[in-house]
Each structure stands twice: as structure tokens, then as C-alpha cells.
Amino acid sequence: MKRLHLVPAILASACLSAFAAQPNQTRFILQSHEGTPLKAGDALVANGAGDVALFRGNALVTILHDPEDLVATQNSANTPIYVMDAKNSMVRSDLANYHGEMFVSSEAPEIIYYKKEFIDSKPHYAKPGGGSVDMTAHGGTVLTTNHTTAIFWGTSWAGNTSDIVSGIESFFQGWGGSHMAGDSSEYAGSNGQVTASSTFDGAAFDNTAAPSRALSVSGAVAEACKMTNNSPRSDAVYFIYTDTGAGHVSYCAWHSWGTCSNGAPVQVAYLPNITGLAGCDPGSYAGHSEGLAALANVTSHELSEAITDPRGEGWFDSSGAENGDKCAWAFHGNETLKNGSNWYLQGEWSNYAYDHNTGYPNRSGQNGCLY
Numbered sequence: 001m002k003r004l005h006l007v008p009a010i011l012a013s014a015c016l017s018a019f020a021a022q023p024n025q026t027r028f029i030l031q032s033h034e035g036t037p038l039k040a041g042d043a044l045v046a047n048g049a050g051d052v053a054l055f056r057g058n059a060l061v062t063i064l065h066d067p068e069d070l071v072a073t074q075n076s077a078n079t080p081i082y083v084m085d086a087k088n089s090m091v092r093s094d095l096a097n098y099h100g101e102m103f104v105s106s107e108a109p110e111i112i113y114y115k116k117e118f119i120d121s122k123p124h125y126a127k128p129g130g131g132s133v134d135m136t137a138h139g140g141t142v143l144t145t146n147h148t149t150a151i152f153w154g155t156s157w158a159g160n161t162s163d164i165v166s167g168i169e170s171f172f173q174g175w176g177g178s179h180m181a182g183d184s185s186e187y188a189g190s191n192g193q194v195t196a197s198s199t200f201d202g203a204a205f206d207n208t209a210a211p212s213r214a215l216s217v218s219g220a221v222a223e224a225c226k227m228t229n230n231s232p233r234s235d236a237v238y239f240i241y242t243d244t245g246a247g248h249v250s251y252c253a254w255h256s257w258g259t260c261s262n263g264a265p266v267q268v269a270y271l272p273n274i275t276g277l278a279g280c281d282p283g284s285y286a287g288h289s290e291g292l293a294a295l296a297n298v299t300s301h302e303l304s305e306a307i308t309d310p311r312g313e314g315w316f317d318s319s320g321a322e323n324g325d326k327c328a329w330a331f332h333g334n335e336t337l338k339n340g341s342n343w344y345l346q347g348e349w350s351n352y353a354y355d356h357n358t359g360y361p362n363r364s365g366q367n368g369c370l371y
Contacts, residue, residue: 025072027081036082037095044081044104046071052104054095062095065103074106081106086213105216133366134351135187135323140313142189143267145197147236148172148303151227152203154210154243164275165203167292168241171299172200174337180300181338183348183370184323187308187315194307201236210242220268221258232266237306239269239299252280253298257311267310269302271295286334286344293344300345301328323349327369330362335371347371 176198275291347369353359354368
């Protein structure tokens with residue numbers, strides 16, 4: 001309560017009449033969180049029109065964007081809040097001297113998105129000094145069998161004449177029982193052993209306009225929950241393909257997880273339209289368009305990771321790399337799926353293949369990749 005009385009005086013001294021200091025529009029940072037430049041004691045004050053003033057002590061630091069009205073509607077001082085740039089990347093520099101647009105967010109990409117495929121520097125993973133290259137189990141579940149749904153979000157997907165929609169459907173229809181699906185069957189979780197069983201539940205279309213900015217995890221979860229009427233399958237992964245061009249992101253795709261408003265768990269993956277984006281181009285297309293080949297390649301990557309690490313407590317190595325990460329952008333040839341469709345896909349990591357030197361090398365020369 002004492003801090004709430006401080007804000008009107010701050011605002012008056014700063015002469016910012018546009019920001020009315022109401023208790024439900026004020027959020028105080030009680031503790032610092034990893035990676036964010038916000039500090040304990042900072043005050044965020046919303047004006048109700050999509051902007052937030054950040055005060056530190058008695059001084060205005062900067063004005064942030066708050067299009068989701070987080071400060072006014074989620075005014076819990078016990079939950080973290082972060083500062084993002086227009087690409088949904090963390091702003092870590094001195095906020096007073098940062099010249100780009102900044103947004104407040106409840107997401108922490110450096111934590112939640114630590115498994116995304118980056119555009120700017122296609123990753124390769126070196127052997128940890130003195131440690132094992134192998135992935136290890138972290139006590140959580142895996143998807144022993146899985147279902148998949150492709151959600152096409154945007155006004156241009158319905159009736160789309162490109163090969164992307166039909167091609168992605170064909171990809172999922174052929175995944176179950178394929179050699180590549182079986183590459184993950186050596187891994188087990190607290191709920192049992194991964195199998196090559198995968199069932200495609202079809203495509204769903206959300207014909208509303210997709211967001212112009214990158215989806216947050218909460219946004220992807222909300223979309224999957226909406227499209228399933230808050231009844232997602234607990235063993236499913238919901239792949240959200242937006243028709244938004246991917247110039248607004250610094251990655252090709254990511255997967256994550258969350259819960260619907262009724263507590264139902266859901267696994268999601270986000271795949272913006274990466275057509276024509278050089279950093280996401282696999283370089284060979286197996287007879288498909290470049291855009292479809294690029295999406296299928298990262299779909300394979302995210303699906304394999306979601307199967308073996310669906311909720312962040314499955315299989316990954318000491319640096320946090322999952323089975324797709326450890327073979328990111330390491331190709332060995334075309335893969336024919338169970339339905340006969342042919343694709344050019346990056347590999348997936350196998351502890352067994354690495355330990356027995358039977359795989360092909362990743363970008364660090366470690367022979368643990370399978371296709």
C-alpha cells in the first residue's frame with residue numbers, strides 16, 4: 001500500500017498526465033528475474049491505451065508498449081514480467097538508452113524458447129567439456145504414442161492453391177510408423193517407452209487474421225485451446241501454421257506447452273510462413289516448393305522434440321539441446337515416409353547411434369544423427 005501512494009507523486013513530478021495512477025493499472029516489480037533489465041522496486045503504470053510508463057525511484061525511465069494490457073489485467077506482482085523488442089526477443093540493455101520499440105511481456109523467451117531453431121546462426125552443438133554428449137532423461141513424461149493436428153491460422157490459408165496445406169497434411173499422414181518416427185523409440189519417460197505410433201487428426205482452419213507479430217507461448221496455447229474447445233488431447237501436439245510472413249521472427253519454429261483455462265494440458269508448436277526466408281531454407285526440396293520443404297523440415301524437427309520432451313522434463317543434454325537440436329541442419333538425404341511421400345529432412349539424435357558410432361555426423365562431427 002505504501003508503494004501505491006508513491007506513484008501519483010512520481011507521475012505528478014514527471015508531468016505525465018496521460019498516465020492515471022489507478023491501483024489496478026500499476027504493477028511493482030518485487031524481484032529481478034533472469035535476463036530482464038527490470039529491477040526490484042520498479043513501477044509499471046498503464047494508461048489504459050496500450051502503453052506503460054516505467055519508473056525507477058522518482059525518475060521516468062522509458063515508455064513501453066503493452067498491447068495485451070498485461071499491467072492492468074494481470075496485476076500480480078508475484079509473477080515475472082519481461083521487456084521484449086519487436087521480434088519477441090529479450091531486451092537486455094539499459095532501457096533508458098535503448099532506441100527500438102519495447103513491449104512488456106509475461107513470457108521469457110530465453111527460458112521458454114531455449115529450444116527454438118534460429119535463423120541467424122543455424123546452431124551446432126559442441127561436446128560439453130568433460131561431460132557426456134548423450135541426452136539424459138529428466139524425470140518427466142514422453143509421448144509414447146502421439147496425435148497431431150495442423151492448425152492453419154490466417155485469412156489466406158482457406159482455399160490456398162499452393163502445395164503447403166496439402167503437403168503438410170501428407171507429411172503428417174506419413175509420419176506414423178515411418179523409419180524417422182522410429183528414430184525416437186529408444187527413449188522412455190516416467191510414463192513408458194516412445195513408439196513410432198502417430199495419428200494425424202487432420203487439419204483445422206482459423207480464418208481470422210493471424211497476429212502480425214510472432215506468437216507467444218501463451219498465444220499459441222490459447223489458439224490450440226480455442227480450436228479444440230478447451231479439450232485438447234493430452235497426447236497430441238498442435239502445430240500452428242500462421243500465414244504471417246516470418247520477417248517478424250528470428251527463428252524458424254519452436255515447440256512448447258501450457259494449459260487451457262480449465263487446466264487441460266496442451267503441447268503446441270509455432271511455425272510462421274517461412275517461405276523465401278533464406279535462413280530456414282533446407283537447400284534441397286525433394287520435389288516440393290521451397291516453402292513447403294522448409295516447413296516440413298522444421299515440422300519434423302519440432303515433432304521429434306515434442307515427442308521426446310513434451311513438457312520440458314524429458315530428454316535433452318547438459319546444454320539443453322533436444323534430439324532435434326543436436327542434429328539441427330545436418331542432412332543425410334531424402335526420407336520416404338510411410339505413405340510414400342518423400343522429404344528432405346534434417347536428422348534426429350540417437351544416443352545409441354552415437355555410443356556405437358553408427359550414426360552420421362552433426363555439425364560438430366558427432367556421429368549420432370539418424371534419418
